[in-house]
Each structure stands twice: as C-alpha cells, then as structure tokens.
Amino acid sequence: MTNLIELLRDNPLVAVIVGAEVAFWVFIALGLSARYLLLKKKLGAALLICVPLIDVVMLVATVIDLRSGGSADITHGLAATYLGFSVAFGHSMIRWADVRFAHRFAGGPAPVKPPKYGAEKVKREWREWLKALLAWAIACGIMGILVAIFGMNEQTRVFWEWPWGWIPRLTIVLGIWFVVGPLWVLLSPPRQPATSER
Structure with missing residues (x-):
C-alpha cells in the first residue's frame, strides 16, 4: 500500500489514469441508476455524456505533464493507449452495462450470449x-502528435523505438489479435451446434 501511495505521489499522471478508470465506471453506474432506478432519463443521459469528458481530462493531463518538463515514459504511453481503447470500446461497454442493468432492474430482455460459431x-x-x-x-x-510537438528525441523514444516502444508493441498486439480473432475464426472449419440424441 505504501508503494502505491509513493507511486501516485511521484507520478501524478498515474493517479489521473487510475482516477479516470474509476470515474468511467462511477459515471456509468450513476447514469444507469438515474435512468432505471430513479426513472430520471435526462439526468441519466447527462451523467453518461460525462463519460467521454474523462478522456479529454486524460489528454489534457498528458500534454500538461510533458509541457511542464516531464519526460515521456511508460505512463504517457499507457495514457495514450487508455484513451484509444476508451474511445473505441467505451460505447460498447456502456451498452453492455446498460443491457444488464435494464434486465436486472427494469424488466428488460436478458443479455444475448455472443455467438460461438x-x-x-x-x-x-x-x-x-x-x-x-x-x-x-x-x-x-x-x-x-506528442512526437510532432516534442520531436523524435530521448524524451519521446518510449513511443516509437523498435521493438519496445509503445507504437511497435501496440502494432504487434493488434497483429496477434487479428490472427487469433477474425483470421482464426474465418479459416476454422464451420461448426454446428451440438444436437442432443433422443
């Protein structure tokens, strides 16, 4: 616990990232509670609209940290990655939570299981x-953009240097995801649901 407190004290951007993730789920929970428990649809919508604002705060905090003389490190790459995944997957995560909240508290339909084949x-x-x-x-x-602002130098090496910079690592992860995801399913032999014998 002491190590975590020291990490957050020494690197405020880590605290912003942790706070952003907590705020993401808190605003979703508050928005869905207002919508389904309090029956305040406008309030619920307003709270859910706040979720993307968290990303703006993250971006501003990252730029401020670098402009104030902070060296780019793993934390800044993590912040950019968090922003990317939050924007790309945030809406579907909210929809996922909304369906389950509606089913549990408002008599909505049960969540549909993902297809297996x-x-x-x-x-x-x-x-x-x-x-x-x-x-x-x-x-x-x-x-x-951060490299364009601050130049390709020691400060931004953590973003672009091969093979351990953030951009190469994310590219490798994306390639692996493609192989084990859509390509694997596309090339796998078609399967049919198991039928019970009578």
Missing part, C-alpha cells in the same frame, strides 16, 4: 478487431 461469430470477431484497430489508430495518433 457461424457467420455471426465471424462478424463479431471482425467488429471487435475493427474497434481494436480504431483504438490502435487513436493511441498511435496521440503519440504521433
């Missing part, structure tokens, strides 16, 4: 990978 499974894998591609593009774009 067939064309729908292929379609889902492509959709998720395309979201990952969007997250990659946003994260790399943010890091590219």
